[in-house]
Amino acid sequence: MTIAPGSAPAASAPRHPLDPDPVRATKARAVFALGLMAAMTGLLLGGAVPAMVAxxxxxxxxxxxxxxxxxxTGATWLxxxxxxxLTGLALVAVSLVALLVIGVVRLAEAPYGQDFAPNVD
Structure with a gap:
C-alpha cells in the first residue's frame, strides 16, 4: 500500500495483548553517559577508555x-x-599529537653530546 505525500498513514493493526511494551534500552543511556564522559575528558587522555567501552x-x-x-528504543541516544x-577519541588523538610535537621540539632544543668547558680541547 502506498501513502500519498501529506496524507495521514493508515491506522495500524491493534497490538496483541502478549506483545511487550516498547521500552528504551538501558544500554542506550549508558552509551550516552560514557560518550559524554569521553568527550569531557578527551583532552586529558582519559577519554579513550570510556569511548571504547561506549x-x-x-x-x-x-x-x-x-x-x-x-x-x-533509544536509537537517538545511541x-x-x-x-x-568518537569526539572523545578525536580529542585524545589531538592531545597525543600535541604531546608528541612538544616532545620532539624539546628534544631538538636540547644540546647534543657532552658540553665541555671552553678551555678543554
Missing part, C-alpha cells in the same frame, strides 16, 4: 534492538553517545 556497548545495544523487533565517544 562504542562496544553501542554495538551490543544495536544488535539487541534489532533482535527485539522494534520493542527496544547515535548521540557514539558521536560523543
Amino acid at each position: 562504542l562496544q556497548l553501542a554495538r551490543q545495544a544495536r544488535r539487541e534492538a534489532y533482535a527485539s523487533g522494534g520493542f527496544l 547515535r548521540r553517545g557514539e558521536r560523543l565517544a
Whole structure:
C-alpha cells in the first residue's frame, strides 16, 4: 500500500495483548553517559577508555534492538553517545599529537653530546 505525500498513514493493526511494551534500552543511556564522559575528558587522555567501552556497548545495544523487533528504543541516544565517544577519541588523538610535537621540539632544543668547558680541547 502506498501513502500519498501529506496524507495521514493508515491506522495500524491493534497490538496483541502478549506483545511487550516498547521500552528504551538501558544500554542506550549508558552509551550516552560514557560518550559524554569521553568527550569531557578527551583532552586529558582519559577519554579513550570510556569511548571504547561506549562504542562496544553501542554495538551490543544495536544488535539487541534489532533482535527485539522494534520493542527496544533509544536509537537517538545511541547515535548521540557514539558521536560523543568518537569526539572523545578525536580529542585524545589531538592531545597525543600535541604531546608528541612538544616532545620532539624539546628534544631538538636540547644540546647534543657532552658540553665541555671552553678551555678543554
